[in-house]
Amino acid sequence: MPWSAMRRVIDVSGDGGNNSGPPVEQARGRSVAERIVINGLAIAKDHPPFAYAGPVPLEDYYREAVIGGPGAFVVPAEDFNQFASAVRRKMIREMAGLPSRPRMALAD
Template sequence: MELVLAVDISQSMDTDEQEVQREGYVAALTSDEVIDAIQYGPKGRIAITYLEWGGEGEHFIVADWAIISDQASAHTFAAKIAEAPLRRVQRTSISSALGQAVAMVLNNPYHGTRQVIDISGDGPNNQGGAVTRARDAALSAGVTINGLPLMLKAESISWQSMLHLDHYYEDCVIGGPGAFSIPVRSKKTFGDAVRMKLVLEIAGLTQERARIVRANTREPVRCSLFD
């Protein structure tokens, strides 16, 4: 698998949340569960890169493409993430991040059997064009998009909870064969959510096999609301 970890660093992500986010990815990538999923896969290795994103055109490759096949290579890759300085940028352009991630998949030196973008964020697309157009372009290129909507702030102080960001990601961001989304509702559960998500992605489990199902009794999200 070719996997892009596309991580939100928009201004709404405070320093504490960014640190939790970084620590969660580092811990998950070096966990026994993720290493086992990689080694028991059909190839025994994955190609991976870690991209941070914010507004339109604001993309930062924290850890460039590398192969993870064992604990040593996982720790080498994770160390690049852990040691990089934190950044915060304005706006939230999921559409631009998806475009950049697709370009990175299409232009890397690897040829995986699957191509996946794992995108996390704490708000809807508000810059850079329609998020659904960017999603559909990725799907046309054969790339699956999975989501990690971050719902870490209290409902009383955050518009993201009123928006139901998990529903937004389901309806407007993710797509492709076996695509799924795992909402994160507290800092304490972030690491567990990332680890589970990586295992499911690497193992190639579908929503049904992973027992992750979408609600079918709610109104669809109007994806263009913030575009």
């Protein structure tokens, strides 16, 4: 593209903690240092054997280890059946966070 974006955002969706590679906090730190916001969508599966079994609830893990930057947030989904509505909520929230266009003054 011939222009720069006003904002850079990484969207992370998942149903568990980091299970491969270096600690996710390292990548988050590098991204946030470059002014990239990281938002998350945490899909909690509540039925064994696939349920997340981390030391804190998945939504809290995302808050503590995954998301970062100004205005970063996490949207929870209780299971994959709620994924579509959670994505919709997340997109609306991201778009609402964009700076608005300057308002034009009305003529008297």
